[in-house]
Structure formats: structure tokens, C-alpha cells
Amino acid sequence: MSASSTSGAQRTDSALLQLSDVTRTFDVSPPWLNRVLERKPRVLLHAVSGVSVEIRRGETLGLVGESGCGKSTVARLIVGLYAPTRGTIRFDGVVVAGTGAESADPAARKRARRSMQMIFQDPYASLNPRWRVADIVAEPIRAHRLTAGAAATRKRVDELLRHVGLAPADGEKYPHEFSGGQRQRISIARALAGEPDLLICDEPTSALDVSVQAQILNLMAELQERLGLTYVFISHNLAVVSLVADRVGVMYLGRLVEIAPSKDLFSRPRHPYTRMLIDAVPDLEMSGKSRTPVAGEVPNPLSPPPGCAFHPRCPHANARCRVETPRFVNGVACHAVEEGRI
Amino acid sequence: MSGVRGPAGSPAPLLAVERLRVEFPTRHGTLIAVHDVSFDIAPGEVLGVVGESGAGKSLTGAAIIGLIDPPGRIGAGSIHLGGRRIDGLPESEMRRIRGRQIGAVFQDPLTSLNPLYTIGRQLTETIRTHLPMSEADARRRAVELLEEVGIPAAARRIDHYPHQFSGGMRQRVVIALAIAGQPRLIIADEPTTALDVSIQAQIIQLLKRLCRDHGTAVMLVTHDMGVIAETADRVAVMYAGRIVEIGPVADVIHRPRHPYTVGLMGSIPSIVDDRERLMQIDGVMPRPTAIPSGCAFHPRCPQAFDRCARERPELMPAGSTRAACWLVESAPATAEAESL
Numbered sequence: 001m002s003a004s005s006t007s008g009a010q011r012t013d014s015a016l017l018q019l020s021d022v023t024r025t026f027d028v029s030p031p032w033l034n035r036v037l038e039r040k041p042r043v044l045l046h047a048v049s050g051v052s053v054e055i056r057r058g059e060t061l062g063l064v065g066e067s068g069c070g071k072s073t074v075a076r077l078i079v080g081l082y083a084p085t086r087g088t089i090r091f092d093g094v095v096v097a098g099t100g101a102e103s104a105d106p107a108a109r110k111r112a113r114r115s116m117q118m119i120f121q122d123p124y125a126s127l128n129p130r131w132r133v134a135d136i137v138a139e140p141i142r143a144h145r146l147t148a149g150a151a152a153t154r155k156r157v158d159e160l161l162r163h164v165g166l167a168p169a170d171g172e173k174y175p176h177e178f179s180g181g182q183r184q185r186i187s188i189a190r191a192l193a194g195e196p197d198l199l200i201c202d203e204p205t206s207a208l209d210v211s212v213q214a215q216i217l218n219l220m221a222e223l224q225e226r227l228g229l230t231y232v233f234i235s236h237n238l239a240v241v242s243l244v245a246d247r248v249g250v251m252y253l254g255r256l257v258e259i260a261p262s263k264d265l266f267s268r269p270r271h272p273y274t275r276m277l278i279d280a281v282p283d284l285e286m287s288g289k290s291r292t293p294v295a296g297e298v299p300n301p302l303s304p305p306p307g308c309a310f311h312p313r314c315p316h317a318n319a320r321c322r323v324e325t326p327r328f329v330n331g332v333a334c335h336a337v338e339e340g341r342i
Numbered sequence: 343m344s345g346v347r348g349p350a351g352s353p354a355p356l357l358a359v360e361r362l363r364v365e366f367p368t369r370h371g372t373l374i375a376v377h378d379v380s381f382d383i384a385p386g387e388v389l390g391v392v393g394e395s396g397a398g399k400s401l402t403g404a405a406i407i408g409l410i411d412p413p414g415r416i417g418a419g420s421i422h423l424g425g426r427r428i429d430g431l432p433e434s435e436m437r438r439i440r441g442r443q444i445g446a447v448f449q450d451p452l453t454s455l456n457p458l459y460t461i462g463r464q465l466t467e468t469i470r471t472h473l474p475m476s477e478a479d480a481r482r483r484a485v486e487l488l489e490e491v492g493i494p495a496a497a498r499r500i501d502h503y504p505h506q507f508s509g510g511m512r513q514r515v516v517i518a519l520a521i522a523g524q525p526r527l528i529i530a531d532e533p534t535t536a537l538d539v540s541i542q543a544q545i546i547q548l549l550k551r552l553c554r555d556h557g558t559a560v561m562l563v564t565h566d567m568g569v570i571a572e573t574a575d576r577v578a579v580m581y582a583g584r585i586v587e588i589g590p591v592a593d594v595i596h597r598p599r600h601p602y603t604v605g606l607m608g609s610i611p612s613i614v615d616d617r618e619r620l621m622q623i624d625g626v627m628p629r630p631t632a633i634p635s636g637c638a639f640h641p642r643c644p645q646a647f648d649r650c651a652r653e654r655p656e657l658m659p660a661g662s663t664r665a666a667c668w669l670v671e672s673a674p675a676t677a678e679a680e681s682l
């Protein structure tokens with residue numbers, strides 16, 4: 001907003017956020033004693049493998065995939081709740097995490113961190129029940145010393161509450177006095193308090209009823225227009241993502257398998273997994289008709305299939321798919337697409 | 343009973359719910375969570391019940407299977423299953439009906455299964471409770487059931503524990519349990535909500551196939567209109583404890599009559615349309631402690647007029663559906679014309 005948008009004006013079209021070959025593994029080995037006594041090996045879970053993606057200023061990038069595909073891990077990596085095992089995350093040119101982060105200017109990193117804020121799925125769990133709403137919203141302002149004095153902070157909080165469709169008087173209440181949708185508005189106000197350029201939204205409407213979801217999605221669209229925000233919007237709901245996103249990335253077992261402008265992805269999906277996902281969406285227009293359900297389930301991420309992780313469920317898989325992991329070329333990671341078979 | 347109910351020519355309903363009221367006595371008076379709900383379900387029919395949180399859809403299902411937690415109770419109305427009145431039966435008799443006559447599938451498959459027993463044991467126990475079978479026959483039947491719901495290598499998987507199954511497979515096991523007693527009615531409360539879309543599609547297909555093959559009636563309670571569109575024959579839309587619209591699924595989805603249904607349909611994003619913004623119903627559903635006078639939807643309704651705040655509309659015919667809205671009454675002729 002204020003200071004950050006001036007620098008943003010010169011940098012439109014450039015990448016605001018850049019992930020290069022970002023990988024995150026979790027050590028889920030049994031305890032040391034069990035490993036020694038039972039001769040069990042170390043077990044590594046590859047939650048995110050080699051994800052490279054750029055997010056331009058002012059756009060909304062949607063990330064979709066089924067449970068366990070690593071989309072929430074990507075969100076947490078971006079905001080710094082996890083450190084990447086490998087790879088680099090750059091925000092506005094500053095390395096904020098991964099290789100090279102130590103040598104970056106600490107003040108610039110701190111500024112970059114403040115410019116990225118997160119909205120979580122569960123508005124019941126992400127607000128401190130013992131704090132008044134005004135304090136919840138004021139916390140980032142106080143932490144980053146964005147205003148001078150209590151009166152200015154209060155004024156800013158009132159403004160933020162009005163931004164998200166609440167009344168300044170609501171600041172005196174506690175979170176339990178609000179419905180799920182209103183709580184999500186409070187979460188958004190809190191995220192905006194840090195004057196961010198980028199909002200990472202991890203399933204922001206999944207816990208809400210459809211009519212309330214519509215209110216929140218419309219509010220987010222309005223705020224994006226007004227404040228020039230950039231969104232990373234993570235959801236398992238393809239219909240929601242198709243509505244809000246300019247570009248959409250599809251993840252499967254920790255890898256990005258396809259990325260394309262929203263319109264193209266939903267009208268001409270290329271990766272077989274994307275096609276499968278889109279086919280599986282129940283559609284109101286199909287009333288009474290049946291669709292071909294997809295066979296199989298997401299494999300155990302602890303022992304992903306060799307080659308392309310999707311090959312056991314893929315109708316186009318051949319011998320190459322079973323041994324060789326496809327490279328991510330021209331927005332899609334699929335041997336069949338690369339070879340022109342589909 | 344069937345002679346009195348429903349239009350002539352339609353088959354006798356399997357389930358007939360008449361002016362059902364579910365209430366909760368509290369210190370500050372009685373809360374009415376389900377109010378005057380009437381509907382019926384024919385054999386082999388899938389009735390979808392949609393609504394947002396707090397609309398009373400799950401409580402309606404719980405009332406039918408007699409699983410309302412005290413102090414909640416059925417305050418008025420009747421529930422008939424196959425012509426026999428089942429509300430108010432003693433618990434011992436209700437237990438015989440549950441499982442044998444009415445099967446239940448709930449949202450979270452993990453809480454519906456006992457984590458300490460193999461699924462084979464849970465299935466054979468259920469089968470033997472309801473059907474006179476030997477242990478060996480029941481086990482054979484259990485394998486058949488698991489195969490029927492699409493569990494690969496059923497003969498081996500039967501000795502596994504619930505935690506060894508994935509979410510989608512667990513929900514299949516729960517469905518196998520629900521159909522083990524060969525019930526005539528299945529009440530499925532948000533059966534696909536906890537599942538990924540690709541698995542959700544598989545479970546919907548399974549429910550539809552079982553319904554077709556066995557003539558089982560299904561009451562499908564969900565907040566997901568897409569699931570209803572794909573599965574249900576008829577749909578009832580609930581708001582603040584009452585049914586506000588009920589009718590054939592295609593008509594309710596494509597030509598909704600009640601302003602709440604119109605708003606609900608408009609607020610659902612779809613991957614096929616190019617809208618920039620969703621239609622939005624402002625406000626939230628009222629709490630049962632503060633149901634507005636007249637039509638409960640009137641404070642949020644864009645088309646409300648003074649009568650809506652004073653008088654509560656009953657369900658009235660609107661083309662092929664029935665809707666509880668004064669607009670339907672004031673414009674019956676146009677409503678008929680549009681529906682043709």
C-alpha cells in the first residue's frame with residue numbers, strides 16, 4: 001500500500017515472488033532407539049519437490065491439488081513458517097529463504113517478510129479467543145511499529161475494520177461473538193494491518209457456507225482492486241480457484257505438474273491429472289447425468305511411485321513414465337504431452 | 343396412509359415425515375431447531391436435503407434414525423417408515439430398526455468405525471445382529487459387501503484395521519456397514535464432505551449404483567449443491583429450520599423459486615462460467631434463538647415487502663416445485679408460464 005506501492009509502480013510485470021527449485025523434506029523416521037534396535041532406516045517425506053514458479057505483481061495465482069499434494073507446505077514455505085530444504089525463495093528481488101538468504105540484507109528481508117501475510121483456513125483456530133478484535137488487528141501494527149502512538153493505531157484499526165466490512169465498534173468484541181464469515185473478515189483485516197503486497201490464502205473459504213464464501217471471495221476481489229494486492233490462493237475447490245485465479249498451478253504428490261492461465265487450464269487442461277481433476281468436479285449443469293469417476297487414489301507420499309508419480313492412475317502411461325520423472329517443460333510435466341501422444 | 347398422502351399415481355412413500363418439529367428445552371425457553379418439516383421419499387428415490395450450517399438438515403436426519411441427543415427431542419409431528427410409525431418407539435425397538443431398516447453414513451468415516459476392531463469383525467457383528475447367519479456365512483457375506491462397495495483384494499483387506507485404509511476406502515467400509523443389514527433407507531449425512539474431489543466422485547457413483555441395484559431409498563444431507571445435482575432425484579432446501587423449497591432437482595437448480603434458493607445457487611462458483619463476482623446474500627442465517635417474524639429470510643431477502651415481515655408463507659405450488667414465499671403466491675400465473 002503506502003510505501004511499498006510506490007516501488008511496485010515501477011516494477012509491474014516483474015515477478016513479485018519467485019520460487020526456484022524449492023524442495024522441502026520432513027524427517028518422519030522412527031525414534032533413534034527404534035532405528036537401532038529394529039534396524040529401521042531413516043524415512044524422509046518429500047512434501048514439496050523442485051517447485052519453481054513466479055508470481056507477478058497484482059495477479060492471483062491459484063494452487064490446486066488433493067490432500068497431501070504439498071500445496072499448504074508451499075504456502076508455509078513462502079511465509080517462512082518452514083525453511084526450504086533446498087532452493088531459493090525471492091520476494092521483490094530479495095532472497096528471503098533458502099540458498100543465499102544469509103547473505104541478504106537483514107533489513108530488506110524483514111521488510112519483505114512484513115510484505116507477505118497469511119490467511120488461514122480455520123477462522124475459529126487462527127484468532128486468539130482472549131484478545132479483543134482491535135488488539136488482534138493491531139498486533140502487526142504494533143509489532144512492526146507502523147504507526148506513532150495509540151491514537152494513530154486505533155484510527156488505523158478502525159480503518160482496517162471498515163475495509164473488510166465490519167464496524168469500528170466491533171473492535172471491542174471478542175472473536176466468539178462473530179460468525180465464521182465475520183471471523184474470516186477479522187483474519188483479513190489482521191493480514192492487511194502489516195501493509196502487505198502479497199497475501200497467502202490457504203483454503204480461506206473452505207470452512208464457510210457457500211453464501212458466506214461468496215461474501216468473502218467478493219471482499220477479497222474488491223480489496224485486490226483497491227489495494228493492488230497479489231494473492232497466492234490455495235484451495236482444493238477448483239470452482240473457487242477458477243473464479244479468483246489469473247493463473248493456476250496444479251500439484252500432485254509434492255510436484256507442480258501443470259501451470260497455465262486459468263481460462264486455458266479449465267478449457268484445455270493438458271496434464272492427465274488436471275483433466276482428471278476437472279472431470280471429477282460435480283457440476284450443476286450435469287444434473288442427472290453421470291460422469292466417469294477416476295480410478296485409484298493418491299499413493300502414499302512416503303513411497304511415491306517411481307518415474308512420474310501419477311503413472312499408476314494415468315490412462316496414457318507407458319514404459320518411460322514408469323521409470324523416468326518427467327521434466328517441467330512449457331508449463332507441464334508429462335512425457336505423453338511432451339511426446340505429443342495426447 | 344399412502345392414500346392420503348402425495349398425488350395419485352405416485353408410488354406409496356417408503357418414508358413419510360409429517361410436520362416434524364425438533365426442539366431443545368433450555369433455561370430461556372424452548373428452541374425450535376426443525377419446524378414443521380414434511381416430506382416423503384419413495385423406494386429407490388434419492389432425496390437431497392441442502393442448506394447451510396444451522397439450517398436443521400442434519401437434525402432432520404438424526405430425528406428419523408432416532409439419534410437426537412437429549413435434551414433435544416421430537417416435539418411434534420410423525421415419522422412413518424413403510425407405513426409404520428417409528429417416532430417415539432422405545433430404544434430397544436429403535437435399535438432393531440437402525441441398521442436393519444435404516445442405514446446411516448456420516449461425514450467422518452474414522453469416527454464411524456471402531457479403531458480397535460478389524461473391519462471384518464465390525465462387519466460380521468453388524469450382519470449377525472440383523473440377519474440369522476453363522477459366523478462363517480457372515481464373513482463370506484462381509485467379503486461380498488466389501489467387493490460390492492469396490493474395495494480391492496477384499497478377502498485380504500477384511501482383516502485390516504480402520505487406520506490401514508485411506509479416507510475414501512474408509513468411507514466405502516462405512517457404506518458397506520450401512521448396507522450390511524439390507525436396509526430400505528439410507529441416511530447419508532455429508533458422506534463426501536471429508537473426501538477429495540476424485541474420491542468424492544467415486545463415492546457418489548457407488549451410492550447411486552446401490553440405490554439402483556437394491557431399490558434403496560437415500561436421504562442425502564449435504565451443503566454441496568454439486569453433489570445433489572449429480573445424485574438426487576428431488577431436493578429440499580432448508581433455511582432456519584424449515585423447508586423453503588422442494589421439488590425435482592433440475593427444476594430447483596435451474597429455475598429456483600424461493601429468493602433464498604436463487605441466492606444460494608448464485609453464490610456457488612462454477613468452473614464453466616465467466617463471472618467476475620459471485621451473487622451475494624448479505625448477512626447470515628439467524629440463530630434459532632432469534633428467528634425473525636414472518637418469513638425467516640425476509641431481513642436478507644432483496645425482494646421482501648411488508649407482508650413478509652408479518653406473515654409466514656407456507657409451502658405453495660410454484661410450477662413443478664413448491665416454495666414458501668409470498669412472491670410465488672402473488673405471481674402464480676407467471677410462475678406456471680415460466681416453468682413450461
